[in-house]
Amino acid sequence: xxxxxxxxxxxxxxxxxxxxxxxxxxxxxxxxxxxxxxxxxxxxxxxxxxxxxxxxxxxxxxxxxxxxxxxxxxxxxxxxxxxxxxxxxxxxxxxxxxxxxxxxxxxxxxxxxxxxxxxxxxxxxxxxxxxxxxxxxxxxxxxxxxxxxxxxxxxxxxxxxxxxxxxxxxxxxxxxxxxxxxxxxxxxxxxxxxxxxxxxxxxxxxxxxxxxxxxxxxxxxxxxxxxxxxxxxxxxxxxxxxxxxxxxxxxxxxxxxxxxxxxxxxxxxxxxxxxxxxxxxxxxxxxxxxxxxxxxxxxxxxxxxxxxxxxxxxxxxxxxxxxxxxxxxxxxxxxxxxxxxxxxxxxxxxxxxxxxxxxxxxxxxxxxxxxxxxxxxxxxxxxxxxxxxxxxxxxxxxxxxxxxxxxxxxxxxxxxxxxxxxxxxxxxxxxxxxxxxxxxxxxxxxxxxxxxxxxxxxxxxxxxxxxxxxxxxxxxxxxxxxxxxxxxxxxxxxxxxxxxxxxxxxxxxxxxxxxxxxxxxxxxxxxxxxxxxxxxxxxxxxxxxxxxxxxxxxxxxxxxxxxxxxxxxxxxxxxxxxxxxxxxxxxxxxxxxxxxxxxxxxxxxxxxxxxxxxxxxxxxxxxxxxxxxxxxxxxxxxxxxxxxxxxxxxxxxxxxxxxxxxxxxxxxxxxxxxxxxxxxxxxxxxxxxxxxxxxxxxxxxxxxxxxxxxxxxxxxxxxxxxxxxxxxxx
Amino acid sequence: xxxxxxxxxxxxxxxxxxxxxxxxxxxxxxxxxxxxxxxxxxxxxxxxxxxxxxxxxxxxxxxxxxxxxxxxxxxxxxxxxx
Numbered sequence: 001x002x003x004x005x006x007x008x009x010x011x012x013x014x015x016x017x018x019x020x021x022x023x024x025x026x027x028x029x030x031x032x033x034x035x036x037x038x039x040x041x042x043x044x045x046x047x048x049x050x051x052x053x054x055x056x057x058x059x060x061x062x063x064x065x066x067x068x069x070x071x072x073x074x075x076x077x078x079x080x081x082x083x084x085x086x087x088x089x090x091x092x093x094x095x096x097x098x099x100x101x102x103x104x105x106x107x108x109x110x111x112x113x114x115x116x117x118x119x120x121x122x123x124x125x126x127x128x129x130x131x132x133x134x135x136x137x138x139x140x141x142x143x144x145x146x147x148x149x150x151x152x153x154x155x156x157x158x159x160x161x162x163x164x165x166x167x168x169x170x171x172x173x174x175x176x177x178x179x180x181x182x183x184x185x186x187x188x189x190x191x192x193x194x195x196x197x198x199x200x201x202x203x204x205x206x207x208x209x210x211x212x213x214x215x216x217x218x219x220x221x222x223x224x225x226x227x228x229x230x231x232x233x234x235x236x237x238x239x240x241x242x243x244x245x246x247x248x249x250x251x252x253x254x255x256x257x258x259x260x261x262x263x264x265x266x267x268x269x270x271x272x273x274x275x276x277x278x279x280x281x282x283x284x285x286x287x288x289x290x291x292x293x294x295x296x297x298x299x300x301x302x303x304x305x306x307x308x309x310x311x312x313x314x315x316x317x318x319x320x321x322x323x324x325x326x327x328x329x330x331x332x333x334x335x336x337x338x339x340x341x342x343x344x345x346x347x348x349x350x351x352x353x354x355x356x357x358x359x360x361x362x363x364x365x366x367x368x369x370x371x372x373x374x375x376x377x378x379x380x381x382x383x384x385x386x387x388x389x390x391x392x393x394x395x396x397x398x399x400x401x402x403x404x405x406x407x408x409x410x411x412x413x414x415x416x417x418x419x420x421x422x423x424x425x426x427x428x429x430x431x432x433x434x435x436x437x438x439x440x441x442x443x444x445x446x447x448x449x450x451x452x453x454x455x456x457x458x459x460x461x462x463x464x465x466x467x468x469x470x471x472x473x474x475x476x477x478x479x480x481x482x483x484x485x486x487x488x489x490x491x492x493x494x495x496x497x498x499x500x501x502x503x504x505x506x507x508x509x510x511x512x513x514x515x516x517x518x519x520x521x522x523x524x525x526x527x528x529x530x531x532x533x534x535x536x537x538x539x540x541x542x543x544x545x546x547x548x549x550x551x552x553x554x555x556x557x558x559x560x561x562x563x564x565x566x567x568x569x570x571x572x573x574x575x576x577x578x579x580x581x582x583x584x585x586x587x588x589x590x591x592x593x594x595x596x597x598x599x600x601x602x603x604x605x606x607x608x609x610x611x612x613x614x615x616x617x618x619x620x621x622x623x624x625x626x627x628x629x630x631x632x633x634x635x636x637x638x639x640x641x642x643x644x645x646x647x648x649x650x651x652x653x654x655x656x657x658x659x660x661x662x663x664x665x666x667x668x669x670x671x672x673x674x675x676x677x678x679x680x681x682x683x684x685x686x687x688x689x690x691x692x693x694x695x696x697x698x699x700x701x702x703x704x705x706x707x708x709x710x711x712x713x714x715x716x717x718x719x720x721x722x723x724x725x726x727x728x729x730x
Numbered sequence: 731x732x733x734x735x736x737x738x739x740x741x742x743x744x745x746x747x748x749x750x751x752x753x754x755x756x757x758x759x760x761x762x763x764x765x766x767x768x769x770x771x772x773x774x775x776x777x778x779x780x781x782x783x784x785x786x787x788x789x790x791x792x793x794x795x796x797x798x799x800x801x802x803x804x805x806x807x808x809x810x811x812x
Contacts, residue, residue: 147809168749168778175777179798187802188809195785198760203752203782 005105008053012098015042015049016091017420023084023091024423030079039087040069046094057111058097061118065090068122082300088424090118113222113234120235141235142309144188144211146316151186155213155237157221162192163206163230172229174210181224183216213237247288247315254284255311262308278307285314295431347410355410358403365395413453415493415502416444421457422464422491429468436486437472439464443493448500452574452594456502459567463504463590464489466543466564471508471588481585483507498596499576505589511540511582520548540582541677544568567592572726575601575616577677603712603722605688606671609653612688612714614722621674623687625667640670645679647672648729652682655728656707673725680729693720732772733758733779740791741765743772743779752778759786769794775803783807 019042026035043066050058065087071077093114100108108114120141140160145152159181163174178187188211195201214221218234225232258277278297285294293314300306372388419441430437472478472487479485490505513536520542521528531539542548546565567590568578576594583589595601595618603614624642631640631649638649649670672681693712709724733751736742741758743751759765759782766789769775773796775783780803783790790807793800 163777173749173777175780175803176774176798178802184802187806189780189784189803189806191784195787198756198763198786201756201782201785203756203778204749206777206781208777208781208784 002105005053005101008049009098009102012046012049012094015046016095016098018042019046020088020091020424021420023087024427026079027081027084036069036073036079040066040073043069043087053107055097055107055111057107057115058094061090061093061115064119064122080303082306086121089121093118110219110222112226113218116222116232116234117218117236120233123233139309140211141237142313144186144213145237146312147188148186148213149316151213152237154215155185157214157216157218158235158237159210159212159214159221159225160233160235161210161212161225161228161230162232163208163210163228165206167206167229168204170229172206174206174208174228174230177228178210178212181212181214182220183214184212185215186213188212251284251288252315255281255315259308259311262311274307277311281307281311281314351406351409354406355403358399358406362399362403365392365399368392368395408449411450412447413450414444415446415448415453415456415500417453418456418460419444419491419493422460425461426464426468426489429465433468435468435472435475437468437489438486439489439491441491446493446495446500448493448594448596452500452576455570455574456592459570459592460491460502460504462564462567464491466590467504467506467508467588471506471510473509477509481509495596498602500594500596502592502594503589505587507587510584510586510588511543511580513539513582513584516540516542520545523548537580537582541580544578544580575618579677601722602690602692603720604671604690605714605720606652606669606682606684607686607688608651608682608684609656610685611656612718612720613652613656613684614691614693614712614720615671615673615682615725616709616722617690619673619675619725621672621679624670624672626670627667631668640681642672647679647681649681649683650729652684652723673729675725675729678729680725682728693722736768739765741767741788743767743769743775743794745771746773747775747779749776749778752776752782755779756782756786759788766791769799771795772799775799780807 019039022035022038022042026032026039029035043062047059047062047066050056050062068077068083069087072079072083077083097108097111097114141158144158145155161174161178163172164170167174175187175189178184190209190211192207192209195207218236221234225234258281261273261277278300282294282298285297293310297307297310297314300310369392372385372392375388376385423439423441426437426439467489472489473481473483475485478487488507490503492501492503492505494501494503516539517531517534520526520539521531525542525545525548526534543564544567548565571578571592571594574594576592579591579593581589581591602617604617604620606613606615626640626642626649631638634646634648638651639646640649641647649668668683669685669687670681670683671687672679674680691714707724707728709722711722712720714720732745732747733741733743733755735758739762741755741762743755755767759767763786767783768791770792772794775794775796784807790804792804794804
């Protein structure tokens with residue numbers, strides 16, 4: 001991929017992110033001029049970027065959005081939920097294109113047709129809020145379908161073709177060309193403007209608009225349309241609803257009555273009446289379980305024409321262009337995760353400057369070392385030399401630490417990178433389950449290692465999905481419990497020393513422990529006796545157990561057949577842990593505790609069987625000396641009691657196939673560790689020092705080695721093997 | 731000539747009517763504004779010819795011979811004339 005395109009991809013993604021967050025903010029506060037400007041600027045810049053790489057389809061789609069946004073800026077149109085959705089859909093499409101380009105390095109071949117769909121979306125009537133002369137083509141696709149309901153029922157695409165006026169001179173025969181239109185159902189010919197009198201008629205100027213319905217998809221039609229001269233618009237039509245015959249007569253009457261209400265001429269109180277009509281119509285549909293249409297009607301209820309069309313569409317049995325927002329949003333969100341992470345990192349210039357400065361200082365320190373070497377050669381006194389060397393060592397230590405920090409700093413990203421994708425997704429998830437939910441994000445400026453930030457998307461998605469699906473009660477139940485009907489989910493990030501805490505807290509009903517026990521028993525996660533004996537907190541933690549969540553619960557959004565056990569696995573892999581705080585009736589809080597960086601690990605060194613091993617410091621609870629007689633055999637294993645808790649004991653040397661060197665009489669040196677919430681302990685020969693290391697994962701032949709997390713070099717050149725306690729103890 | 735006036739005064743379109751027919755067709759319709767057009771023998775017609783038919787709003791005597799004209803254009807003409 002050339003550098004040019006790479007830059008385009010990076011910039012475009014940033015702009016999409018910015019536009020998305022501005023759009024969502026705008027939805028909350030439609031009057032926020034600054035956000036509106038932000039959205040407009042982002043779309044405008046994106047369009048410009050598309051122009052630079054010659055991606056005309058993307059330019060066209062963005063231009064359509066920009067047009068509408070510009071009308072909003074000039075006060076000719078208003079911000080509506082529909083407009084926000086349309087703009088988000090446009091951005092989703094852009095992201096899909098970007099993903100495709102990232103893969104292939106080329107603009108996708110079907111982009112034109114997809115752009116047509118976007119353009120048609122923005123040409124819809126909903127956005128023409130003001131009476132300021134909407135163009136005649138506003139909702140031609142709908143009108144065409146309404147005129148020919150039988151054909152409409154089979155049609156997938158509507159086409160509107162305005163041939164070049166001078167086309168006849170180049171040999172065009174636009175109507176005849178329609179004969180080749182794939183799966184043509186219906187053709188209509190209309191004059192651009194009313195025909196002049198026959199005396200003034202010019203037979204060789206084409207004044208026709210050709211409209212057609214086809215049962216082929218717009219993807220099939222677009223190559224055909226590319227062969228036509230003049231302007232072609234394609235609009236994808238929704239599948240007609242299957243159950244439209246099922247609209248009960250009462251519902252039909254009610255909807256008809258709303259149409260009559262809209263028809264009544266009355267300058268005052270029109271807005272109130274319209275809102276009422278919209279509400280009644282939406283409620284009728286909601287009652288019938290036709291939520292999608294209800295939503296459409298609701299969205300349209302700000303504008304009389306849009307509302308009329310929406311109601312008429314329901315009566316006629318087909319909604320116009322069904323926005324499949326949920327699916328596309330999910331696809332857009334999921335796609336970048338599935339792909340390889342971007343290989344380019346944007347770095348603050350200041351951070352690079354700091355590195356350059358450090359390099360300079362290291363050079364100076366290196367020269368000083370040369371000088372000391374010469375002194376030693378000249379036979380300087382050993383004590384003096386040792387002093388100078390110690391100084392140099394201290395200096396090097398400072399510089400290397402700083403260097404390490406700076407290098408890691410380059411890999412640091414704000415949590416915003418992952419957090420900002422969730423408001424959108426939670427909005428869609430909430431809509432799909434019909435619960436009013438708001439997401440409050442805090443601490444999105446908190447930074448963490450790039451690897452961590454980039455791996456957080458999926459675990460957090462599962463946690464949020466879980467909160468939306470299971471945590472938050474249905475609206476009725478909330479009201480009955482005296483809670484506000486609007487549920488709140490908090491997504492928080494905070495830095496705590498070397499750790500980053502990320503919490504998802506909902507104000508729902510908490511985890512239903514009885515249900516968890518039942519489900520766990522059904523799915524064979526644990527036996528009935530074990531479950532019955534389990535304290536409630538422990539039972540709640542079963543949601544993290546492998547096999548607890550099943551494919552039956554997989555929703556369109558998560559869709560990967562994984563549940564909360566995947567969260568624990570991912571977080572564990574990053575060196576973090578998951579804790580759960582369940583307050584029945586009040587809510588649940590899942591907290592991820594992650595290391596600030598994946599590269600730096602604090603280790604405690606131990607010796608066993610004459611070999612040095614590292615144990616990750618954050619797993620170490622304490623070190624104790626245990627008298628031999630207090631160690632009791634339990635089955636094949638051994639255990640001892642520490643402050644009334646029985647702790648299993650593993651002899652590290654034996655476990656790793658070495659022989660112990662200490663005499664059996666002496667007290668045992670034991671390191672107590674906590675892994676996945678459980679205590680365990682290791683008997684070692686000697687305890688060593690604490691060190692900070694850059695952990696290198698095992699690669700090559702050794703990568704499959706069990707019980708080992710990685711290696712690092714000790715100061716004396718020995719290789720330190722760092723133990724994977726999870727594998728060793730569990 | 732694929733466009734002509736028949737003995738009984740009707741305008742007749744026959745076979746494949748090319749773009750050149752548009753002008754004579756217009757003249758014929760201008761001469762007799764209430765005249766009907768018989769296109770029962772018409773196989774195909776150029777857009778310009780159809781456009782004249784549309785603009786004049788003349789009565790069509792059909793159905794036309796060509797399948798595409800019969801299945802799609804006739805209905806479109808009737809629709810536009812209504």
